[in-house]
Amino acid sequence: MHINILEDSIIQQQRLRQYLEELIQENNWLCHDINTYSRSEQLLQDLPTKGSHDVYFLDIEIKGSDKKGLHVAQAIRNKDPYATIIFVTTHSEFIALTFQYQVSALDFIDKSQNCEAFKERLKKCLLHILSQNEQEPSLDLFKYHTAQAHFQIPFQDILYFETLSGSRQIVLVAKHKRIAFNGKMQDIENMDNRFFRSHRGFIVNIDNIEKIDKRNKVVVVRNHATCLISRRKIKALELLL
Structure with a gap:
């Protein structure tokens, strides 16, 4: 499992990374790396060398652009149809838009919730991803x-x-x-x-x-x-x- 985080707030970026690292360590899950990005251009430059089944945690508002994360999700989906996309944001009003952009997001996590609830939501996402991988043993x-x-x-x-x-x-x-x-x-x-x-x-x-x-x-x-x-x-x- 390769995890990528797009978040322009360093505090939120490190918070998300910390919780993911804690969950991976607590549950002995296999994760090759966690990459963090503050700018969408940085993440998109790495896409050609990424492959299937990568996991992306994306903020929707990046550098003042309130729908940038949705455009990034589209670019990811075009490059990697097997990627798992999860939005982590305070813009709950954009939930309906994720369907219009046809990016097939796994979840939409509100980053303003308390630490315990936030971490539990992340855990559920990772458990779902891992269970899906286990259910496809025949995938060559x-x-x-x-x-x-x-x-x-x-x-x-x-x-x-x-x-x-x-x-x-x-x-x-x-x-x-x-x-x-x-x-x-x-x-x-x-x-x-x-x-x-x-x-x-x-x-x-x-x-x-x-x-x-x-x-x-x-x-x-x-x-x-x-x-x-x-x-x-x-x-x-x-x-x-």
Whole structure:
């Protein structure tokens, strides 16, 4: 579990972080990290290297903009359809707006309530998130964790990996999103036997291949996306399929 907090009040930010850390320690829950942000731009810059099932606690009013948190939630949902979004705010009048923005928030917590009630509400949210994860043991996740990037995504959503020309970055192209990160193609190739290195710059998920176009030397995957394939790799891929 990766937790991200967007709160422009340092006092409220540290209060929320403290309660979350206490709950995680008291219950021996696994949490990789808790990241705090005072500006929405900071959080949004980190989104490309985040992946599925991250947890976001968002204030709605940020730096005087009374609906900024809702716009951030939309950006998160576009990048990470599996994220858990929880609003922590004093603007209870905006509850109805969360439905209009279609961000599928888990909860709407009033930060003005007393400490005991506030912490108990946080606990209920975390318990729900963890129980949901436990109820999905069959979810086949691809997990990537390094010092520079960490994310996880359902394996069935992965179409292919592609190297970015002129950089050390790799782009994971999935059914509904793209994730850019620093890494080595050889490491990814060796992570699962369903990955096939079709070309120096491409690794394709065999489970999502629709056909091999020998004439144009490309592999066609779901969503009508294509990956290059070297002539010498065609026979090997045909045998796997």
